[in-house]
Amino acid sequence: MTDASTPQDFDPLSPETFGSALQDYARLRRDCPVAYSHTWGGFWALTRYDDVKRAASDAKTYITSKQNVVPKVAFTGRRPPLHLDPPEHTPYRRALNPLLSLERSExxxxxxxxxxxxxxxxxxxxxxxxxxxxxxxxxPVKVFGAWMRMPDDLLSVLHEAGQAFIMAVRSGVPDAMKETSLRLYDMARELIARRKADPQDPEWDPTSALLAATYEGAPLPDEMILGTVRQVLVVGIVAPTVLVGSIAVHLSRDRDLQARLRADPSLMPAALEEFLRLYSPYRGFARTATCPVHLHGRTIPAGEPIALVYAAANRDETVFPNGDEFIMDRPNIAEHLAFGRGPHNCPGIHLGRMQVRIALEELLGQTKGFALAGQPVVANFPEIGAISVPLMFEA
Structure with a gap:
């Protein structure tokens, strides 16, 4: 096990401004690609593209069932599919994936x-x-609610309850995380109870799909269905919030690009992929090694948490030349890791792309221009990016 004598390579609690953490990750990619911090009981961080991609793809060496986020936030039960390893996680993904297809999302x-x-x-x-x-x-709460087919009375409190949990995670206070997570569990129980009392079409309703799913001929366990619904309630509402904020900062600072996209909306899909690469909103999704891992002259002991810093990997200059720059139509843009890789890649990839694309199309289409009206406020671990962006719209 790593002890207190191991040098600390970075401090995730250092004050940040918009973009400052990305500069520090460039240093780590160059000088210390396997970095260690004593924060939150100690964890490792991978910042180079190839290392992050390999860890996300190798579910035997790097598991999620022990710890899947830095800092650790799961104190209230197992929540499939993210908290399970293959093949145990597979029936939950199999139940949800068809409802998140490109066709259903569009x-x-x-x-x-x-x-x-x-x-x-x-x-x-x-x-x-x-x-x-x-x-x-x-x-994202409203879009997610439409996809989840949530009753209006539950949807009306999801925004507040979800944001409370997210803020508790950012605070790093375990008691607050537990309290707000339990509130979301209560919402999940209520939704499941309603679907049991009034079943919906499992080909369109996610909760009903989980209730109808089987594994090896048996229904999925009730406590695991509860955990899945609880997980789904918030997993899709964080990233779009931060991503749209970060893109708004970028476009406020690059008025030429803003005008170009406003004049030619057909560029938006390509622009969105580059924005996803530049402003991947996660740096704290984690894995735990099942055996000692030797990388770049360092050894990560088995059983210790490893943060996969997608935001750093997506700016790796060896894969994306001039990685800090926005470059339309990068030839290898499809290789970005904004939605992860491997068995735990984001199942909501199509829904996420669709809502952010439309948000940008309408923001640009309904304004003549916009600029920053103050300094952005940035997210703490496990997200990265803007969580408050004051804008001024041009008349």
Whole structure:
């Protein structure tokens, strides 16, 4: 086991500004690609593309069932599929994946565009506002609610309950994390009870799909279905909030790109992929090695948490030349790791892409221009990026 005499290579609790952590990760990629921190009981961090991709893809050497996020946030039960390793996690992914297909996700485009317009309307009327607090923190909850087919009375409290849990995770206070997580469990229990009392079509309703799923001829365990619904309640609402905020900062600082995308919306899909690479909103998804791992002259002991710093890996200059720059139509852009890799890659990849693309299309289409009206506020581990971005819209 790593002891207190091991030097600390970086401090995840150091004060950050927008982009400062990415500069530090460039240092680690260059000088210390397998880095160690004593924070949160000690953990390792991988920052180079090849190392992160390999760890995310090798589910035998790097497991998620012991710890899947740095800092550790799972104090209230196992939540499939992220908390399970293959093949145990597979039936939960098999139940949910068809409902998150490209076709199903694109079927929500019209609803999403209306939600975007409704959220933007008050900001446009007053000439600006905080794009995260007033827009992107609400949009994924509403889109997710439409996909999840959540009753209105539950959806109305999900935003507050989900944000409370996210803020508790960022605070690093275990008691707050437990308390807010248990509230989400209560919501999951209520949703499951309603679906049992009034079954829905499992080909369209995620909770009903889990209740109808089987593994080796038997229904999925009730406690695992509960954990899955609890996990799904918040897993898709964090990343879009941070990603939209970070993109808004970038476009506020690059007015030429802003004007180019506004003039030619057909560029948006390619631009979005480059934004996903540049501003991957996660740096704390974790694995635990099942055996000692030897990388770049260092040994990670078995059983210790390892953060896969996707945000750093996606700027690795050996894979993405001039990795800190926005370059439209990168020839290898499909290789970015914003949605992870391997058996735990993000199942909501199509839903996430769709809602962020429409958010940007409408933000650009309904404004003549926008600029920063103050300094962005940035997220703490495990996310990275902007969580508060005041904007001023041009008349």
């Amino acid at each position: 079927a929500l485009e019209g609803k999403t565009r209306q939600l975007v317009s409704d959220l933007l309307a008050p900001m446009i009327a007053k000439g600006g506002g905080d794009i995260c607090e007033e827009f992107s923190s609400h949009l």
